[in-house]
Amino acid sequence: MLxxxxxxxxxxxxxxxxVFTFAKGRRKGRTAGTVHDSRGFLKVSIDRQSHLLHRLAWLWMTGVMPRWNVEHINGDHGDNRWANLREGERSQKRQYRAPRRQTTTCMDVWKVGTSFEAMVAVQGVTINLGAFETMDEAAAAITRLQRRARERQATQRRLSA
Structure with a gap:
């Protein structure tokens, strides 16, 4: 899974x-995506798997694949601006359902299958810190991120004073 x-x-x-562009290789900087169908959805192949760009935009911004479908607010299926995307209704596309997440005793840690995912919101963007074998490892990753953020803020305050 991507x-x-x-x-x-x-x-x-x-x-x-x-707009998506290639990050490296001979296509670096070129626009990514080709028209997928007559409705105008765009797709790209990553690791020999085809992905719709509006779903990749969701993954890019939130850290997780959308549970169901992603709708284009203005109806233009080629317009993948973040402001133009929203998650659709559950009943519309059940085949896109992500693995069921269970809450844990630690805030921002989710049990997904046999692993624990650490996710935090920073300035309105959800960052997925990754999957960990234990809840304690996931919680420690969150603590490290929070400590670095506090240190960065303290440094910025000292520099601006």
Missing amino acids: TQNRLRQVLNYDPETG
């Missing part, structure tokens, strides 16, 4: 324009 980290290794995404 992860946010792997996606970011292969493609770059501009949420303002909705």
